[in-house]
Amino acid sequence: MHDTPSERGPKFRRRAEARPDEVLDAALTLFIEKGYAAARVEDIARHAGLSKGTVYLYFPSKEALLRGLVRRAIVPIADSALQTLHDFEGDPRIVIGMVMKMLAARLADPKVVAMPKLIFREVLGFPELAQVYRSEVLDRILPAIESVIRRGVERGYLRQVDPALTIRSIIGPLMLHVAMAEIFGIMPAGGLHMDQLVENHLTILFDGLSAPPSAKTWSAS
Template sequence: MSEQDNQRGPKFRRRAEARPDEVLDAALDLFITKGFAATRVEDIARQAGLSKGAVYLYFPSKEALMEGLVRRAVAPIASLALHQLEGVEGDPRLAISATLRMVAGKLADPRLIAIPRLIMREVVQFPELAEMYRKEVLEQIIPVAIGLINRGIAEGYLRPVDPELTVRSIVGPIALHLILAEVFRMTPADGLAMDRLMDNHLAILFDGLSLPERAK
């Protein structure tokens, strides 16, 4: 930090440190209302009360802004999911259930769920957004989840299923639920109803995935 910044005092420093989040908040508001493609950096700067040049000091492109949103909101959920899935001992269904319920609870936040929604909307026109989301989120979680399924099979908790395809079956209904709501505007009467979806999904999942008692 410069000597000039120090002379301006702690209030100025707090303001400067908050600016990246202010820019991201402004970008998210505009991406939600106007869409990623239609939003200009100058629009984001105006919304954040900054100059266009000031925005570029923190984020060199509009894609970098979307990456910043993913890192700020979604990547921490991926890290928490990893913490819940890694090093699990005993029945892996407990960790799977806890992780899915945690994700459902986080997705109840409309500003958080807006980010995967935006990626679904814009992915055809901006495939680099999907690539970024894959690297930042999916590639972090999926290998760990596959390992958990493998261990559950080896220890006699789960049926001898294909672990990679099973992970797709676990996350697939959640992704489809969001696609139906976002792309086709088909939602339950009470909205996304993530809690009810998760209860229903886990009941079906574990009835099909669990090894019957007589086979253990």
């Protein structure tokens, strides 16, 4: 007579709890190595040391695997950014800088930066990749950033800029930075250095975005 999972002890339960992450790790490796189209679920299962049926218990399709990867790597960043944006009052340059530096720090994790890399590589052939990223991340965080910019303009911290277009100026350099490396193979010496890019970008951004001193007295400290 076989033991039930509940009778197999904490070691078995810990192993079962770790399986979704093991599957996602294997999927990410194969999506990067082979591409989204060529990576088969059976290959992912073999790489994870599991049966194909076990993979389907957790993720019923490749799209579900992709959504799981986005939720694991990127959604926590979006959640943290949203909390910061919603709770902040005052000069929007401070909170924009905080969010951008947090993003740079998170993108230092290979499992996190692999997601935008994968999107850039595969999006033209598989638009569902972009749709997953949009629904899980962009549709949630872009309105919050736009609201912060709009309040900054209304309160005199920022120039009279279009909030929706300004978002593109804020996040565009990060996306281009990854795209230049992944699509065109143009990599800065020593790697992406997201932290250095963000520091450089914020200096240029805020010098151009800030309202004249006569419009608002403010402190960057």
